[in-house]
Amino acid sequence: MSKNLSKIGAVFFVAITIILLLVYGNPNAPPIIEDGKLKLVADKDIKNSNINFFKNNDKILIFDPFRMQIKYKGEFKRIFEYASNITLFNGNDSKKVEVEGNKIIITYFNDQKDPSEIRIIFDMNNNSLTYKIEGNFSNLTKFEQIIYGYSFGSLNYKEFITPSDDVIKNEGNESYTWQAGIQIPKTSKNEQLMISNETMLNVSGNFTSIWNSLRYQMSWPYVNPNETITIKVQEPVKINLTKTGLSLRIGENLNAPLIEFYNESKKILIFDPFRMQIKYEGEFKRIFGYASNITLFNGNDSKKVEVEGNKMIITYFNDQKDPSEIRIIFDLNNNSLTYKIEGNFSNLTKFEQIIYGYSFGSLNYKEFITPSDDVIKNEGNESYTWQAGIQIPKTSKNEQLMISNETMLNVSGNFNKIWNAPMYQVSYLYVNPNETLTIKVQEPIKINLTQNYPLTVSTSSTISDGIHIYKNGTQILSLSPWEAIFKHDGRTQNLLNTKKYDENYPNKLIFNYNNSEKITKISEIKQNNKTIGYEMNVSWINESMDVQEVGFNIKIYENKSYAEIKYIYRTKNAYVNLDPLFYGISFDKNKFKYVKVVRDSEITGNIKRNPVENEKKGYLNFAGCEQGKACDKIIADQWFIDKGDKTPEKAVEINGNFSRIEHYFTYNLVRFYMNDFKEPLRIYAE
Structure with missing residues (x-):
């Protein structure tokens, strides 16, 4: 009898246990939600924080609270790491995991902290997983942004397709940032695809940006508070993309005003209004810096971006300023980007020059070729100036090439000067008002340059400009007319300076800027009817004075790394004594x-x-x-x-x-x- 009672009791206990498990679940079982072939698995143990996403029992994504971040009170903070002192929560705080139907809620909390609680909420339905982060904040208005992070390491994704249809191969150590905002050509997508042989994930949301890091095998979609992301799981299908080609992108927040130029998924140039300058009323001024007091416009002024077809117009304006408005205009057509700066000035005649600046930092350009065919390596801390004007050997080019392994940019315009600074990874191109810049994007080709003249010599039509000697694009020295000093009838005189200096210091100058004319003549040096070099005469002339001409004669020779310089001078007659004292070289x-x-x-x-x-x-x-x-x-x-x-x-x-x-x-x-x-x-x- 007692044995039967024991058997009945055991059966009853097992039955009750089964009923309790069916009703309340196994308290030691991992929290799981499932939908068809999909499964999400979390862990109640505070030491184990990863949440794994499966399809057909194969892992397809990993969510880690250490990779998730929020921006609160101006700072980005990671959510959780057990042994960390930089995260919002760690092993000294509390964790709970709840399953409600097809929803898993993972909560980290500590009433002594702010935020006192962060909830990571996953909801699975219809082959999709929604992913949300929310919390309890003492000041909800200071909750500014969410970064939804997830890992795809070793999960065999081959490529990603961003909302701009940029195709990113999952190889190498590059990182790629997609920035929401304003773009030409326009795009309205808000999804990123992740593609493997077995699976395609469609990750959608109101993204402000997405950072895909192949090095860390991570993606970080950025969104505003209260925004979720949705991950739809599909069978892989063939994607027929129309190649985006060139695109220009700027964020909607013009307080961070970088304009980025892309060739498909590859960033190829960066434009920054702080690098752009105009010369107005005798002063160079940068266009915009949000917190700057040296720029024409800053965060206290008004800004707008307009898109008209393939044209983007960025305008900074304030009616109380002069200029009252500056417009930066980009036009994208036929593998080229034109770039123009114009404005509203109270005195248009005082608008003297534009400096078109752009940055190429970390964009892998190897070298530049100036309009004089000087080859500049993108390395070291040097800066290189190319000066337009009168030059030997002669050149008629108005383009600079920028060359990487993937891209060649042909930058053309009526340049006065180009300053390339590998040290700062920027180029500045000087032009007159109303001149535009054109940037043509090409596949890299082999450039066969004939560097027959190692040295180049240049001057300009500007009366005060001297002679500049370059070696492979680097200026090595210059001869100034101010430092050309002569004995003239017993008086020591400089060749040239201003009219005011001449009036203040009588008999100290041979000529001034107002009483002389600058003449430059170039001729070929021939031998057996073959050009073997060039000769340049740069003279300051006034036929009505006792000294009628003073200047320089410069010769360069083919395949010779030297230049020869001599003074040239001429007087009214033999009774005028004029003798050089020295050459002054800067x-x-x-x-x-x-x-x-x-x-x-x-x-x-x-x-x-x-x-x-x-x-x-x-x-x-x-x-x-x-x-x-x-x-x-x-x-x-x-x-x-x-x-x-x-x-x-x-x-x-x-x-x-x-x-x-x-x-x-x-x-x-x-x-x-x-x-x-x-x-x-x-x-x-x-």
Whole structure:
């Protein structure tokens, strides 16, 4: 009897247990929600925070609260990590997991914190998973943004298609940001696709941006508070995309005003109104900086973006300012982007120049080719200036090429000047008002440049401009008309300066800007009817004065790394005495850290001189015949580049029949006195 009662009791206990499990569930079982082939599995243990998403028992996504973030009171904060001190919650706080039908709610909470509670809510229905983050905040108005993070590492996704139809291959270590906002051509999609051989996920929401990191195998969709994202699981289908080609994108928040230029999914240039400048009423002014007090417009002014077909117009305006309005206009057509700046000015005649700036940082450009075919490597801390104007060898190009492994940009316009700065990863292109810039996007091709002339020499029609000598796009020195100094009938006179200077200091100038004309003549140097070089005469002329012409004669030769320079001068008659005193040459003391004067005795090895370091201030004086010493002829002046721990590298050597050399490091100036000015000054670039 007792045995039967025991059996009956055991059966009754099992039955009650089964009923309780059916009614209340197994308290130790992991929280799971399922819908057909889909399953989401969480864990009640606070140490185990990952939530895994399955299709047919194969994992297709991983959700980790450490990857999820909210922006609250101006700071981004991750939600949870057990051993972390940088997350909102950690192992010292509480966690609970609830299942309500097809919904899992994971809550982290601590009444002593703000927010005191964060809830991660997943809801599964109709082959879709909705994903929401909400919380309890002491100041709900300071809850600004949500980042829904998820991981796809080792889950075999091949590619992603962003809302702009950019196709991103899941390979390499790149990261890609898609920015919601205003775009040409227009797009209205709000979904990203993730594609593998077995599955396609359609991730949709009112995204402000999406960051896909192939390096970390993560995606972070950014949304505003109260926004959810939905992940629809589909069988993979063939996607027929029309290639987007070129697109231009800007965020709707013009306080962060970067304009990004894309070729399909690849960012190829960045435009920033802070880098763009105009010259108005004699001053260069940047266009916009939100918190700036040096820009034409800032966060206190008005802004708008308009799209008209393939044209984007960004306008900054304030009726109380002059200019009252600046418009940046981009027009996208036929693989090219045109770029124009215009405005409303109270005095349009005082609008003098535009600087079109753009950035290429981290966009993998290897080199640039200037309109003079100078090749500039995108490396180091140098800056390079190309100056339009009169040049030998002659050039008629008005384009600069930017070359990477994937892209070649042809940037064209009527440039006055181009400044390329690998140090800052920016280019600035100077043009006159009403001139536009055109950026044509091409596949990279092999460029065959014939660098027959290692040196280029240029000047401009501007009367005050001197002569500039370049080696492969880098200016190595310049000759200033102010530092061309002569003895004129016993008076020491500079070649050129302003009319005001001439009036204030009588008999100190040969010419001023108002009483002379600048004439430049270029001719070919021929040998056996073949051009072997070029000759440039740059002169300042007034036929009515005692001194009628003073200037420079410069020669360069094919395949020769030197230039020859001589003064040219002409007087009214033989009774006017005019003799050169020295050549004044400007150099960059930051580029050429060391100088060395080579004397005749060094050739025989009697004296060993070390390079003399250029001080920020200072003066060095070398004479061929110094008082109390035997004459020791000066052969050359050598300029060196600092190579750190290595021996300084000689970059420039200036040869001539010198009687004296004076270095003025304070003024970046060297004066070369000649024994015979009929002999040329020869400048070698190594």
